[in-house]
Amino acid sequence: MDDLLYGTRNKRGDWSPRQHPEVAFFWSRPLDLRAWGKFLIGYIWPWNAFHVAVTLLYWNVLLPDWDTMKTLSWSWVLWLYMVNGIGIFLIYGSIEAIYYWKRKQGTRFKYNAKFPSEQPSDVFWFKSQNIDNFLRTYLSGIVFWTLVEVILLWTFANGYVPWLSWAQNPYYLALLVFLTPMIHEVHFFLIHRLIHTPFLYKWVHSVHHNSVNPSPWSSLSMHPLETFLYHAVALWHLVIPSNPLIGLLQLNMAGYGALNGHIGFDKLELTDDATLDSHAYIHYLHHKYFEVNYGGDGLIPLDQWFGTWHDGSKEGRERMEARYAKKVARMNKASTEVPR
Numbered sequence: 001m002d003d004l005l006y007g008t009r010n011k012r013g014d015w016s017p018r019q020h021p022e023v024a025f026f027w028s029r030p031l032d033l034r035a036w037g038k039f040l041i042g043y044i045w046p047w048n049a050f051h052v053a054v055t056l057l058y059w060n061v062l063l064p065d066w067d068t069m070k071t072l073s074w075s076w077v078l079w080l081y082m083v084n085g086i087g088i089f090l091i092y093g094s095i096e097a098i099y100y101w102k103r104k105q106g107t108r109f110k111y112n113a114k115f116p117s118e119q120p121s122d123v124f125w126f127k128s129q130n131i132d133n134f135l136r137t138y139l140s141g142i143v144f145w146t147l148v149e150v151i152l153l154w155t156f157a158n159g160y161v162p163w164l165s166w167a168q169n170p171y172y173l174a175l176l177v178f179l180t181p182m183i184h185e186v187h188f189f190l191i192h193r194l195i196h197t198p199f200l201y202k203w204v205h206s207v208h209h210n211s212v213n214p215s216p217w218s219s220l221s222m223h224p225l226e227t228f229l230y231h232a233v234a235l236w237h238l239v240i241p242s243n244p245l246i247g248l249l250q251l252n253m254a255g256y257g258a259l260n261g262h263i264g265f266d267k268l269e270l271t272d273d274a275t276l277d278s279h280a281y282i283h284y285l286h287h288k289y290f291e292v293n294y295g296g297d298g299l300i301p302l303d304q305w306f307g308t309w310h311d312g313s314k315e316g317r318e319r320m321e322a323r324y325a326k327k328v329a330r331m332n333k334a335s336t337e338v339p340r
């Protein structure tokens with residue numbers, strides 16, 4: 001497929017989309033019914049439908065029974081770690097294998113023309129982004145994801161929080177399912193903004209940002225504190241009246257959904273004329289420029305409200321540069337002021 005029909009490529013070979021991502025339409029046109037139809041299809045298909053399907057598989061087949069989960073024990077905790085680990089290996093691993101290892105579509109639709117394996121660096125374990133990211137995914141990312149999962153399931157199993165039934169609360173719970181991507185986005189923005197404060201950035205979040213040119217294995221390559229805070233989005237379902245199935249969906253959306261921002265390609269070519277949109281561009285720009293796009297795709301446009309939105313356009317870049325210039329001026333002023 002000709003990616004230049006959809007975007008442009010610079011001298012370095014980096015590709016960027018011609019159509020810039022936009023925040024969700026309903027913030028400006030809430031009554032546009034046609035736009036609602038189009039939005040809902042994209043909202044559900046394919047990524048959130050995938051998260052629901054994975055969660056139903058967990059719920060019906062993979063979760064230990066609720067009596068077992070009343071008591072903490074290594075056997076079911078390690079089982080859940082293994083389930084998550086294998087799930088991630090299958091999903092992230094297959095995208096990595098097809099598009100990064102086999103390079104099925106070369107650099108078509110790829111934001112950064114280079115592949116991480118071509119860029120060894122001292123910041124990574126064994127100087128390899130792939131090995132570093134893979135090991136951190138299994139030694140940190142999935143460990144603390146599983147910890148959150150254990151807290152969630154154990155609390156519900158023991159009846160420490162209300163367990164709303166589908167029979168008695170169908171509309172409320174359906175609404176809660178509908179809101180899960182929005183809860184995700186707000187939670188992610190808040191914890192992400194927090195770990196970009198200087199101290200936490202240096203000691204925690206810089207681990208994730210070592211991957212300036214992310215690939216699927218970068219998604220969960222995080223410091224333990226970051227992966228805990230990130231997956232803790234599911235613990236909101238211990239605070240708001242909910243059902244563990246929705247808590248689990250919220251968790252899988254974080255764990256499996258972390259992939260989206262780190263695919264590195266705008267579209268994955270599935271067949272000669274079918275592609276899958278990755279929704280990776282906004283978070284790719286975050287990895288590239290660090291201080292823009294703390295949230296997601298603009299479902300809840302927090303970045304726009306706080307002035308940190310960068311959609312890849314000329315205006316977006318000018319906004320970012322003006323903000324940096326202001327920051328530098330502030331820092332220079334602070335360093336030249338003589339205390340009296």
Ligand SMILES: [Zn+2]
Nearest residue numbers: 208261283287
């Ligand atoms: Zn990232």
Ligand SMILES: [Zn+2]
Nearest residue numbers: 192205209286
């Ligand atoms: Zn960040």
